[in-house]
Amino acid sequence: MTTSCNNDPFSARSADWDQSPRRLRLASDVLEALQRQVPLKPSWNVLEAGCGTGLVTLPLSLEVNSILAIDPSRDMLSVLETKTRGRNTITIRQTDLLELGTGNCPEAPFDCVFSSMTLHHIDDTAQALETMAGLLAPGGWLAIADLDSEDGFFHDDAAADVHHGFCREKITAMIENAGLHSPLVTTAATIDKTNRAGKQQAYTVFLATARK
Ligand SMILES: C[S@@+](CC[C@H](N)C(=O)[O-])C[C@H]1O[C@@H](n2cnc3c(N)ncnc32)[C@H](O)[C@@H]1O
Known part of the structure; x- marks a missing residue:
């Protein structure tokens, strides 16, 4: 799992990341779930942790004032x-979420802290949630999309050091332990794919939201 900027398991996949119809569909479904569950406002300043190539970042940036994409x-x-040239609403920063405390993030606090398909790549889930909660303004929204508990065959790379999704009850408890309230977990998307075992499988993705 990623714990520092020196480890980049996504490097080899970055060039063709956006060519996958499955990923485009997932980003669209996650954005729709976010729009349903979080009252996005044009005045909002948002942090997106693990923005990747910006499949959600770009459309989301049209609905808010600014996004810090890390x-x-x-x-x-x-x-x-390459996709954000000419847009001044998205600020891109290379950093690990866990290195982004309030002390070294001048843009904090945020109206919303969002991530999609990132949490399962971070070893210390509780620390990640605490970091995100700490970057929120009072009343701000946390929104996390990620895999429900899966069979361990979702990732094509058997050596991928990841969490095999999350149990909704445990994520809810960790969000509350991070000091947030009113947690709500809904189903945002279903990913149909042939998994590493060669089996056609449906993997669900949740959207967990909560307020500071
Ligand atoms: C599966 S990709 C998802 C990218 C994008 N959110 C999307 O939906 O297309 C996971 C992303 O999380 C990033 N990531 C992994 N560990 C991270 C960490 N500790 N802090 C922030 N981002 C991280 C990876 O570099 C990668 O771009």
């Missing part, structure tokens, strides 16, 4: 950079 992967961010 990711430790230089190559994923390079793809995003």
Whole structure:
């Protein structure tokens, strides 16, 4: 799992990341779930943790005032950079979420802290949630999309060091332990794919929201 900027398992996949219809569909479904569950406002300043190539970042940026888009992967961010030229609402920064405390994030606090399909790549889930909660303004919204508990065959790379999704009850408890209230977990998307075991499988993705 990623714990620092020196580890970039996404480098080799960055160039063709946006070519996958499955990923485009997932980003669209996650954005729709976000729009249903969070009252996005044009005045909002948003942090997106693990923005990757910006599949959600770009359409989301049309609905808010600004997005600070962070990711430790230089190559994923390079793809995003080519797509954001001429837009001044998206600020891109190469950093690990866990290195982004309130002390070294001048843009904080945020009206919304969002991530999609990133949490399962971070070893210390509780620390990640606490970091995100700490960057929120009072009343701000946390919104996390990620895999429900899966069979361990979702990732094509058997050596991928990831969480195999999350149990909704545990995520809810961790969100509350991070000091947030009114947690709500809904189903945002279903990913139909042939998994590493060669089996056609449906993997559900949740959207967990909560307020500070
Ligand atoms: C599966 S990709 C998802 C990218 C994008 N959110 C999307 O939906 O297309 C996971 C992303 O999380 C990033 N990531 C991994 N560990 C991270 C960390 N500790 N802090 C911030 N981002 C991280 C990876 O570099 C990668 O770009």
